[in-house]
Amino acid sequence: MSSNRDDIILNVDKLSKRFGGFAAVTGVDLKVRRGSIHALIGPNGAGKTTCFNLLTKFLQPTSGTIVFDGRDITRLPAAEIAQLGLVRSFQISAVFPRLTVLENVRVAIQRRQRGDSFDFWRSERSLHAYDLEAWERLSEVGLSDYAHVPAGELPYGRKRALEIATTLALDPQMLLLDEPMAGMAHEDVGRISALIRSLSAGRTILMVEHNLSVVAELSDRITVLARGQVLAEGSYDEVSKDPRVIDAYIGVGHG
Numbered sequence: 468m469s470s471n472r473d474d475i476i477l478n479v480d481k482l483s484k485r486f487g488g489f490a491a492v493t494g495v496d497l498k499v500r501r502g503s504i505h506a507l508i509g510p511n512g513a514g515k516t517t518c519f520n521l522l523t524k525f526l527q528p529t530s531g532t533i534v535f536d537g538r539d540i541t542r543l544p545a546a547e548i549a550q551l552g553l554v555r556s557f558q559i560s561a562v563f564p565r566l567t568v569l570e571n572v573r574v575a576i577q578r579r580q581r582g583d584s585f586d587f588w589r590s591e592r593s594l595h596a597y598d599l600e601a602w603e604r605l606s607e608v609g610l611s612d613y614a615h616v617p618a619g620e621l622p623y624g625r626k627r628a629l630e631i632a633t634t635l636a637l638d639p640q641m642l643l644l645d646e647p648m649a650g651m652a653h654e655d656v657g658r659i660s661a662l663i664r665s666l667s668a669g670r671t672i673l674m675v676e677h678n679l680s681v682v683a684e685l686s687d688r689i690t691v692l693a694r695g696q697v698l699a700e701g702s703y704d705e706v707s708k709d710p711r712v713i714d715a716y717i718g719v720g721h722g
């Protein structure tokens with residue numbers, strides 16, 4: 468694939484999701500350029516999480532199409548989408564607290580190699596085969612010094628970094644990050660921002676994030692949702708000056 472500026476890795480067309488009579492997402496168009504950091508923002512209840520769930524097929528769309536890397540994935544199951552390289556960061560609950568940081572990443576790599584099964588109670592020797600790659604992932608997210616610490620003992624910010632390392636173990640072309648700064652202490656925000664920036668080298672990132680200064684700093688492009696629809700799209704400067712965006716945020720008390 469070429470990597471010119473118009474190279475769209477994710478092309479979402481008129482995506483909609485209804486829950487019974489309630490339209491959570493309506494006619495959303497979204498184009499994400501390969502290699503960019505794209506943010507999806509909007510006030511509470513705007514439909515951001517539902518969009519993520521539709522993209523990764525945790526939910527089936529009511530209508531619309533999703534094309535990833537030139538392929539229509541609208542009807543594919545979640546596991547196949549991950550295999551194609553569109554991967555959502557795991558939740559912290561997916562980290563095994565008693566396993567060390569290194570072991571967690573090793574298990575994630577093994578799951579990629581063996582498919583989505585948990586038959587990791589194999590020989591120690593077969594697990595060590597994944598060590599080299601696991602160390603690389605840890606170094607990529609700045610966790611090398613924590614390799615032998617049980618995951619459950621990591622501070623919160625480092626747990627998010629581990630969660631990202633286990634996601635990288637799936638070798639994604641495109642990462643969906645669901646509120647990467649949620650619950651983060653102030654001192655962790657800068658470090659995770661730098662991490663996201665470094666991850667974007669050679670990958671595409673789509674993130675839902677409430678911290679607007681992080682969105683401003685990191686994003687090449689921003690799509691603003693409100694009431695399940697696209698309200699505005701552009702650079703941070705453009706969307707933050709848009710009166711409709713300001714109204715939508717103030718309307719639900721964000722200010």
Ligand SMILES: Nc1ncnc2c1ncn2[C@@H]1O[C@H](COP(=O)(O)OP(=O)(O)OP(=O)(O)O)[C@@H](O)[C@H]1O
Pocket residue numbers: 486489491509510511512513514515516517518
């Ligand atoms: N499974 C469901 N059944 C019914 N309604 C739902 C369901 N999931 C989400 N909704 C509704 O869809 C709307 C969009 O919710 P969603 O969680 O996608 O918003 P959001 O932008 O992610 O909000 P937040 O920023 O608060 O996380 C909300 O009104 C929500 O109540």
